[in-house]
Amino acid sequence: MSAQNLIEVRDLNKAFTVRRGAFFxxxxxxxxxxxxxxxxxxxxxxxxxxxxxxxxKSTLGRMILRLIEPDSGEVxxxxxxxxxxxxxxxxxxxxxxxxxxxxxxxxxxxxxTVAENVERPLxxxxxxxxxxxxxxxxLLELVGLDPTQSYRYPHEYSGGQCQxxxxxxxxxxxxxxLFLDEPVSALDVSIQAQILNLLGDLQKKLxxxxxxxxxxxxxxxxxxxxxxxxxRGNILETGSSEAVxxxxxxxxxxxxxxxxLHVRGDMxxxxxxxxxEDLEGTAKLGGACCPYVGNCADCFDACRGSAPPLIEIENQxxxxxxxxxxx
Amino acid sequence: MSVTSMATTSPVPSQRFSPAxxxxxxxxxxxxxxxxxxxxxxxxxxxxxxxxxxxPYLAPFPPNEADPALRLQGLGTPGHLLGLDHQGRDILSxxxxxxxxxxxxxxxxxxxxxxISIPLGLIGAxxxxxGEVVMRVMDVFFAFPMALLAIMLAALMGPxxxxxxxALVVTLIPYNTRVVYAAASQERELAYIEAAKAMxxxxxxxxxxxxxxNVVAASVVYSCTIVGAVVITAAGLSFLGLGVQxxxxxxxxxxSEGRSYVFVAPHIAALxxxxxxxxxxxxxxxxxSLRDSLDPKTRLQLVKHRAAPSADxxxxx
Ligand SMILES: Nc1ncnc2c1ncn2[C@@H]1O[C@H](COP(=O)(O)OP(=O)(O)OP(=O)(O)O)[C@@H](O)[C@H]1O
Ligand code: SF4
Ligand SMILES: [Mg+2]
Numbered sequence: 001m002s003a004q005n006l007i008e009v010r011d012l013n014k015a016f017t018v019r020r021g022a023f024f025x026x027x028x029x030x031x032x033x034x035x036x037x038x039x040x041x042x043x044x045x046x047x048x049x050x051x052x053x054x055x056x057k058s059t060l061g062r063m064i065l066r067l068i069e070p071d072s073g074e075v076x077x078x079x080x081x082x083x084x085x086x087x088x089x090x091x092x093x094x095x096x097x098x099x100x101x102x103x104x105x106x107x108x109x110x111x112x113t114v115a116e117n118v119e120r121p122l123x124x125x126x127x128x129x130x131x132x133x134x135x136x137x138x139l140l141e142l143v144g145l146d147p148t149q150s151y152r153y154p155h156e157y158s159g160g161q162c163q164x165x166x167x168x169x170x171x172x173x174x175x176x177x178l179f180l181d182e183p184v185s186a187l188d189v190s191i192q193a194q195i196l197n198l199l200g201d202l203q204k205k206l207x208x209x210x211x212x213x214x215x216x217x218x219x220x221x222x223x224x225x226x227x228x229x230x231x232r233g234n235i236l237e238t239g240s241s242e243a244v245x246x247x248x249x250x251x252x253x254x255x256x257x258x259x260x261l262h263v264r265g266d267m268x269x270x271x272x273x274x275x276x277e278d279l280e281g282t283a284k285l286g287g288a289c290c291p292y293v294g295n296c297a298d299c300f301d302a303c304r305g306s307a308p309p310l311i312e313i314e315n316q317x318x319x320x321x322x323x324x325x326x327x
Numbered sequence: 328m329s330v331t332s333m334a335t336t337s338p339v340p341s342q343r344f345s346p347a348x349x350x351x352x353x354x355x356x357x358x359x360x361x362x363x364x365x366x367x368x369x370x371x372x373x374x375x376x377x378x379x380x381x382x383p384y385l386a387p388f389p390p391n392e393a394d395p396a397l398r399l400q401g402l403g404t405p406g407h408l409l410g411l412d413h414q415g416r417d418i419l420s421x422x423x424x425x426x427x428x429x430x431x432x433x434x435x436x437x438x439x440x441x442x443i444s445i446p447l448g449l450i451g452a453x454x455x456x457x458g459e460v461v462m463r464v465m466d467v468f469f470a471f472p473m474a475l476l477a478i479m480l481a482a483l484m485g486p487x488x489x490x491x492x493x494a495l496v497v498t499l500i501p502y503n504t505r506v507v508y509a510a511a512s513q514e515r516e517l518a519y520i521e522a523a524k525a526m527x528x529x530x531x532x533x534x535x536x537x538x539x540x541n542v543v544a545a546s547v548v549y550s551c552t553i554v555g556a557v558v559i560t561a562a563g564l565s566f567l568g569l570g571v572q573x574x575x576x577x578x579x580x581x582x583s584e585g586r587s588y589v590f591v592a593p594h595i596a597a598l599x600x601x602x603x604x605x606x607x608x609x610x611x612x613x614x615x616s617l618r619d620s621l622d623p624k625t626r627l628q629l630v631k632h633r634a635a636p637s638a639d640x641x642x643x644x
Contacts, residue, residue, distance in 0.1 A: 067524055094527035107518035111540035111623055117519075120537075121526035153623040166522075173526065 006177060006209050007041040007064060012073035014059055014233075033059040035233035035291075037073075038310075041177075046203060046210040048224030048241055050217050052256070056233040057213045061179040064211065065097055066090060077177075095125060098170035102182040104162035108154040114140070114165055115150035121172045139168040143198060160191035164198065171202070180212045184219065196223055217257055221245040226316075229253050232291045235310055239317040249319045252292045290322070298323055358620020365616030368609040375606065379426040386420035390576040399592040412581070412595045413588050414574075421576040422602055428488070428577040429606065432570065433558030436492050440499030441550045445543065447500070448507025449534045452515055462508060465501040473498055477560050481569040491570040495557055506549045510542040544621040551614025555607030562603070578603050 014034040034056040041047050049057050063070045066082050075082045077093060085093065098121075101107040108117045115136050122132040137147035143164040154162055163183060170178055180199065184192040200223065203210060214220050220227050220241055227244045229237040229252065237250040248254045290296065290303040302322045310320040359365045378385060387406075393415040401410045409419040451458030468476060480494035514520065515538070523533050562579015564570035571577050573584065578599040585596025619625045 062521075065525055067521060091527045094525065097525075099522065099525045101518040101522065103518060107522050109519045109523075109537055109541070112537075120523070120528065124527050124529075124532075155624050169522070169526075 004042050005040045006043045006078060007211075008074075008076040009037060009039045009041075009060075009064065010074045010076070012037045012060065012063055012075065013071045014056075014063060014068065015071055016059075032233050034063065034070075037233070037235055039228060039235065039238070041209060041211060043176075044207060044209055045226060046212055046224045048220035048227040049211060049213045049230060050215065050220050050227060050256070051230030052215070054232075055230040057230055058181050059233075060230070061099070061181055061211055061213060065099055065179055066093075067099070095173040096175050097177040097179065098173065098175045099179045099181065100163070100166050100170050100183045102185050104159055104166050104186065105154055107166050108162060108169075110154055113151050113153055114145075114157070117154065117165060118150070118169045118172060121169060125173060135172065136168075139172055140165075142171065142202070143168045158191075159187050160195060163187065163195050167195075167198065167202070171206070174206075176207070177209045177211070180210055182213050182215065185215060192219070199223075217245060229256070234291050234307075234320065235318075236292065236321070237317075237319050238310070243317060249313065249317065249324060250292075250321050251296045251298050251323070255295070290320075292321075354623075355617065355620045359613070359616050362616050362619075364612050368612040368616070371605060371609040372613065375426045375430060375609075378423045379430050382424045382427060386417075386423040388417040388420040390421045390424040391416060391574050392420075399588060399595070401592065401594055409598055410592070410594050412585065413592070418581075418595065418598055421581060422578070422599060424576040425578045425581060425599065425602070428571055428575060429558060429561075429579070429603070431488065432491060432495065432561035432565075432577070432579075433554055433606070434610075436495035436499060436561075437550045437554050437557055439492075439496045440503050441546050443496070444500050444503035445507050445539070445546055446535075448504045448546075449511050449538060449542065451504070451508050452511035453530065453534055453538075458508065461504070465504055468498075468501040469505075473502070473556065474560050474563060477564060478567065478569065481564050486569050486572065488571050491561060491564050494564070494569075495561060498560070499553065499557065502553065503546055503549060507542050507546050510545040511538055514538050514541050544618055547621065548614045548618040551610045551617065554610040555603075558603055558606060578606075 012034055013032075013036060015030050015032045017030050037056075037060060039047075049060070051057050059068070062068045064075050064077075066075070070083065077097070080093070082090065082093060108114075112120075115133065118136045118139055119127075119129075119132040122135055123129070127135065136150060140147040140150055145161060145164050145168070154165065157165065167183075183199065184195050187195060196219070199210070202208060210224075212220065212224055217227075221244075222241075224241045227239065227241040228235050229244065229250065231252050237244060237248070237253050239249075244253060245257070248257050288306050290299070290308055293299050293303045296303065300322070308320045308322045308325055310318045311325060312318050313324045359369050382390075394411065395415045397404060397407065397411045398413055398415040399411065400407065402408070404410055407417050407419065409417075409422065412418055412421070447461060451461040471479070477494050477498045480497055481491050484490040484494060520533060520537065523537050528537065558579065561570055562577070562582060565572070565577055565580045566583040571580070573580055581599035582596050582603070585592075585599070588595050
């Protein structure tokens with residue numbers, strides 16, 4: 001374990017089984033949401049995670065927070081294997097890692113006031129009510145909201161303001177790690193920049209570590225130190241955000257980036273995401289082969305024989321593609 | 328742009344209307360009072376409750392005192408405002424006394440049923456395996472029409488007010504549980520519940536602090552709409568000899584007793600029937616109003632919309 005890694009993920013797997021039909025005659029379909037994923041998140045860095053819809057980004061983050069249990073594999077947080085902890089021991093770690101969701105309004109309890117929403121984590125960990133109230137005011141100020149309005153309900157606030165509330169709540173327990181699951185995707189472009197600024201400022205001020213999920217490579221390039229690229233549950237490429245954006249190595253990243261650049265005329269991320277979903281859709285090959293083999297223009301014989309491992313091709317760059325595997 | 332220099336932003340609504348931290352009760356109160364229809368409904372229910380409590384003081388005659396000479400006399404008979412029934416009993420007095428049993432057999436089972444259904448539905452939605460079992464058991468109950476189920480249960484337990492109430496509670500549980508279960512199953516998928524897990528909220532708190540306020544409205548509204556059916560079912564049970572027994576004054580019994588005289592003295596059946604209708608409507612209307620005033624999304628507008636421009640109590644935030 002390297003001292004500078006806050007989180008180490010090793011060989012994480014998760015398949016979802018969806019049951020359909022009634023009691024008898026039940027059919028099951030299985031999706032591999034996360035496939036053998038290993039990664040490190042260093043203390044104090046912003047790690048970006050990009051990929052099309054359904055590529056397993058949220059599932060990966062949820063397993064890191066142990067909101068869902070992995071099928072196999074390990075998440076080590078500050079050296080401690082989270083999977084080995086009892087529920088009670090896990091409670092202690094919950095203080096240290098929090099989550100911010102894509103849909104800000106949905107992530108707040110609609111029938112609780114803003115103050116009640118933000119103070120809940122504090123009360124959970126035994127902060128006296130009066131102290132919690134004062135802390136809520138501090139937190140709301142920290143995210144740029146007027147604390148005197150905290151008796152209001154979430155629906156009275158705009159999307160960007162709700163996201164600020166959600167961020168305040170996530171910071172209440174003074175965590176060191178935030179899993180930001182597309183925190184700006186649901187917001188207007190003009191608001192996106194504000195929230196990203198806020199997150200960036202908070203990260204520096206409070207010395208936080210982020211796992212930042214996005215559809216949008218451009219945002220990730222601006223906001224994140226390093227980036228991982230996911231496709232159908234696999235990590236295809238990692239590297240510094242700048243490098244992944246400037247010089248994409250993996251054919252998927254190139255195509256993905258191409259779709260983003262293609263629509264640069266009007267930089268609507270949804271369109272880019274839609275195009276990316278097209279890339280997701282067509283490949284339906286199973287078994288041992290490169291996950292991208294169905295869409296890859298550079299595909300050759302080796303690609304159908306086995307899945308390429310994620311190997312380091314130059315300093316800090318890892319790519320899972322046989323084009324770069326010269327062993 | 329730094330965090331500290333960023334101007335604090337206020338919520339969208341104007342500052343002019345800024346109620347202080349108000350409780351749910353405040354909004355229920357304001358919502359009901361501010362809505363003329365709901366106000367009438369609430370007054371009717373209140374009057375009925377008062378009638379039930381103070382029946383001996385309000386009723387001009389004892390409920391079972393008969394004056395055979397005045398049998399079947401219609402409305403406006405001197406001394407008997409609402410006329411007399413087939414045995415010569417004062418109908419107004421019987422209606423006032425009848426409010427007791429009608430509320431007891433129609434409203435109390437609904438409240439008890441909701442009190443059991445809400446935790447049952449919440450827990451069922453939270454623990455899917457347990458929920459599956461619970462809902463399958465409920466399905467068995469759904470196989471029978473509500474009235475038939477109530478009759479079966481009441482027949483099993485024997486006549487009497489207590490047994491009838493238990494039969495009605497049991498009959499109601501599957502319906503109300505399904506309402507709560509459906510609402511809670513939807514809530515469970517929302518991000519705020521996952522956020523609650525991430526901040527180590529205990530299951531009990533997730534269910535009863537986070538989820539409960541979001542599902543209780545559905546149950547309250549449903550309960551209000553079912554009161555009518557329960558009053559009528561209770562009357563039916565009494566009619567079949569499975570509930571309270573004549574000559575006790577109860578609106579359902581009074582209606583069914585009046586059947587035979589529909590052509591001679593229609594008021595005997597019509598008046599208690601009308602009373603049931605009014606009761607049922609009052610609860611339905613109250614239910615609608617409660618739904619709006621329990622929901623933070625609609626209630627502010629309700630209060631704001633209805634507050635007179637000069638209402639200065641709003642200013643003291
Ligand atoms: N609770 C679940 N039950 C069944 N399948 C699930 C569940 N959660 C996720 N999946 C499936 O797992 C796969 C990965 O989902 P995930 O939400 O992690 O993707 P994502 O990268 O976050 O996508 P998006 O960008 O749309 O949020 C998808 O195919 C999804 O359908
Ligand atoms: S391994 Fe082969 S199929 Fe997969 S991305 Fe590389 S070249 Fe394309
Ligand atoms: Mg997601």
